[in-house]
Amino acid sequence: xxxxxxxxxxxxxxxxxxxxxxxxxxxxxxxxxxxxxxxxxxxxxxxxxxxxxxxxxxxxxxxxxxxxxxxxxxxxxxxxxxxxxxxxxxxxxxxxxxxxxxxxxxxxxxxxxxxxxxxxxxxxxxxxxxxxxxxxxxxxx
Numbered sequence: 001x002x003x004x005x006x007x008x009x010x011x012x013x014x015x016x017x018x019x020x021x022x023x024x025x026x027x028x029x030x031x032x033x034x035x036x037x038x039x040x041x042x043x044x045x046x047x048x049x050x051x052x053x054x055x056x057x058x059x060x061x062x063x064x065x066x067x068x069x070x071x072x073x074x075x076x077x078x079x080x081x082x083x084x085x086x087x088x089x090x091x092x093x094x095x096x097x098x099x100x101x102x103x104x105x106x107x108x109x110x111x112x113x114x115x116x117x118x119x120x121x122x123x124x125x126x127x128x129x130x131x132x133x134x135x136x137x138x139x140x141x
Contacts, residue, residue, distance in 0.1 A: 005032055005048065012058040015041070015051075019058050089127075092120045 008022040013036075020036035027033070032048055034041040043051050085093070099116045102109040 003052075005034060005043075005052070008034070008055075008057075012060070014056045014058050015054060088123060092123055096120055 005025045009025055010022065012019055012021045014020075018038070020038050020041075023035045023037065025032060025034050028042075030045055032043045032045075034043070041051075095116055099109070099113040103113045
């Protein structure tokens with residue numbers, strides 16, 4: 001825990017359930033003014049200790065940096081060797097490949113293949129929405 005408000009500068013704090021990146025702290029008259037990325041907090045001298053007891057320092061999150069696969073450095077392509085598909089993704093891929101084989105063997109399977117493709121498309125849209133949601137809720141530094 002920080003001993004003074006000045007120790008908070010440059011850190012991210014959680015105050016009343018919200019995360020704030022502290023930019024600066026200054027004294028204005030008798031009050032302490034904390035400028036953050038989201039709002040300005042004004043504390044009277046009697047409120048400083050209670051504020052310091054209510055906050056928590058948020059540990060910085062490690063940023064993901066894609067790696068370049070060995071041997072592909074000249075092409076600049078990104079490696080997906082670390083990527084592990086989910087069980088649903090594996091099932092969708094398997095179902096699509098199975099349906100493709102069925103259609104190749106017998107054209108009467110086309111209506112069934114269309115249904116499988118519609119379900120697969122819906123699952124892909126759901127995953128895209130989940131990725132978008134992660135991007136929205138993930139704090140930007």
